[in-house]
Amino acid sequence: MKKINIAVDGPAAAGKSTIARLVASELGMVYVDTGAMYRAITLAHLAQPVLDFETLVQKINLKIVNDNGQKIYLNDEDVSERIRENDVTLNVSYVASQKAVREKLVGIQQELTAAKGVVMDGRDIGTQVIPDAELKVYMIASVTERAERRLKDNQQRGIEANFEDLVKDIERRDHLDMTREISPLVKANDAIEIDTTGMTIEAVKDKIIALAREIIDK
Numbered sequence: 617m618k619k620i621n622i623a624v625d626g627p628a629a630a631g632k633s634t635i636a637r638l639v640a641s642e643l644g645m646v647y648v649d650t651g652a653m654y655r656a657i658t659l660a661h662l663a664q665p666v667l668d669f670e671t672l673v674q675k676i677n678l679k680i681v682n683d684n685g686q687k688i689y690l691n692d693e694d695v696s697e698r699i700r701e702n703d704v705t706l707n708v709s710y711v712a713s714q715k716a717v718r719e720k721l722v723g724i725q726q727e728l729t730a731a732k733g734v735v736m737d738g739r740d741i742g743t744q745v746i747p748d749a750e751l752k753v754y755m756i757a758s759v760t761e762r763a764e765r766r767l768k769d770n771q772q773r774g775i776e777a778n779f780e781d782l783v784k785d786i787e788r789r790d791h792l793d794m795t796r797e798i799s800p801l802v803k804a805n806d807a808i809e810i811d812t813t814g815m816t817i818e819a820v821k822d823k824i825i826a827l828a829r830e831i832i833d834k
């Protein structure tokens with residue numbers, strides 16, 4: 617069976633991580649959520665806001681563990697849930713726009729994908745991290761559907777949220793991610809766009825599995 621990498625990019629709350637995790641599990645591939653890595657560095661920044669980013673990224677110890685989903689450790693502390701809280705979400709796009717942060721994380725992400733067999737989701741995977749990925753998906757959904765999904769998410773996590781604020785935050789983060797100077801969120805020329813508005817999780821997962829199998833089983 618041919619080993620491939622799958623890049624899944626798209627705006628906030630489009631469904632990337634959920635689907636990428638399911639696709640990786642069904643195909644026996646490794647799943648990497650790169651947003652969690654930017655969120656972990658944001659958490660470190662919030663703890664030491666005066667530290668410059670070049671020093672911060674050298675000082676911190678980031679560890680990703682694939683154990684039936686992905687866990688992320690910052691200086692040996694499991695921060696997988698903490699990074700989803702509102703203070704991190706409000707600051708992550710700013711931190712992710714920093715050159716030193718992107719250089720550090722893209723380097724780690726490229727090491728993780730060098731041996732193939734990875735489903736990686738984020739904003740710049742198909743354009744910057746693994747431009748040679750055998751399959752690239754650009755996942756979108758309407759802002760209202762994405763806000764509804766994130767609202768349910770946050771409620772399940774016990775994170776305070778309301779629909780109108782989520783619409784604003786999603787639009788804010790999309791704008792920041794799409795207009796930043798370094799590695800903006802943009803659909804790769806060879807990416808397949810999937811609009812998941814109104815699609816079930818299962819239907820989206822099956823669509824990507826079918827696309828992947830066309831390549832793997834060639």
Ligand SMILES: Nc1ncnc2c1ncn2[C@@H]1O[C@H](COP(=O)(O)OP(=O)(O)OP(=O)(O)O)[C@@H](O)[C@H]1O
Binds near residue numbers: 627631
């Ligand atoms: N097709 C779908 N239909 C309904 N709900 C979905 C669908 N895809 C994902 N979801 C739900 O939407 C929420 C957000 O999905 P997910 O976190 O995977 O999005 P994301 O694109 O990775 O977001 P972010 O980039 O902000 O981390 C999750 O609760 C997930 O279960």
Ligand SMILES: Nc1ccn([C@@H]2O[C@H](COP(=O)(O)O)[C@@H](O)[C@H]2O)c(=O)n1
Binds near residue numbers: 712738739789
């Ligand atoms: N490859 C990536 C992944 C994420 N980001 C930035 O992190 C923010 C949080 O990502 P989520 O997937 O957890 O929403 C995102 O809004 C981006 O600003 C990135 O720059 N590159």
